[in-house]
Amino acid sequence: MTTQTTERLRRYVRALKKRDELWGFFNALNYSGEAFLFGGAPRDVAFGFGNKVHDLDIFVSGPIDLDEISRFSSITRRTNFGGLRLFVGSFEVDAWELDKSFAFRANASNFIGVRNLLHSVCFSTDGVAVSLKTGGVTVTPAFSKSLDDRVLDFVTKPAELEPVVGARIARLALKLDLALSLSVAAYLRGCLESFGNNGLIAAEARWGEHRMLNELLVAQLAARICDRASMSASHKLERLG
Missing domain, CATH: 3.30.460.10 (Beta Polymerase, domain 2)
Structure with a gap:
């Protein structure tokens, strides 16, 4: 830092x-x-x-x-x-x-x-x-690494998928303009598949009047995750080839 x-x-x-x-x-x-x-x-x-x-x-x-x-x-x-x-x-x-x-x-x-x-x-x-x-x-x-690289990563990964954790990932990524590590991206993708976009938006109720998620923002973040997953898969195939 x-x-x-x-x-x-x-x-x-x-x-x-x-x-x-x-x-x-x-x-x-x-x-x-x-x-x-x-x-x-x-x-x-x-x-x-x-x-x-x-x-x-x-x-x-x-x-x-x-x-x-x-x-x-x-x-x-x-x-x-x-x-x-x-x-x-x-x-x-x-x-x-x-x-x-x-x-x-x-x-x-x-x-x-x-x-x-x-x-x-x-x-x-x-x-x-x-x-x-x-x-x-x-x-x-x-x-310090997150601050330098502008990447959100886990220190202690939750044992189970939780919509409120997914909502927090989305809030941090959007608010601080952070990329997601592979582990965090996989966790958020699991939350979206299990709870849907609306499940994460509903979980944000704990932030009261300071909510920031909506359908458009969550959809954009989901698209970013899919793009990164596709790029990662392509790189793996290139290395195998």
Whole structure:
């Protein structure tokens, strides 16, 4: 990852910390640990789409003081993954404690740390985190490769076909203008065959008002996958010949 990208991420975090509603909230999260910005926000900033960030995902290396953070949030509830859903000013925030994240609950033998969390993500584009205390940026080699090559790949491939994963692949490919690795393309093709275009569009309901898929876009993406599969088959035949 380039120095310019690292500095862009740090500038983004500095800008967030200057917002009155977030400054106190970040300090509360950092009080008993170190808070890291994770997920879509740093990913989109790194790929040059920071102006489209709608929500923040944050994990904390220590315990979260519910009484303290409730002073900065209008609504607080538990999510299905053991985190907290908060609305801080105009931002929707998901926050959770690092040791309670699925990566370490599912495999207790893993050393609990930022890098191990980033190595457990589904997609290569998810392997980035920025400290809300120091501004330090942590990325995985898979993330850097995706950023350099503009290709979406799996880090942890789902065991089964899931329409919501297919929808996420489509969103990432379209939003960030990414090519798909052979593995991701095959997974998306399987989703389209199993659930159809409308199944992926329906699965996007979890993104609420931030949906972006429609029949035309999904059909165009499916055509790209077919073209790539045809090219790959042709190359194999040429090598065999």
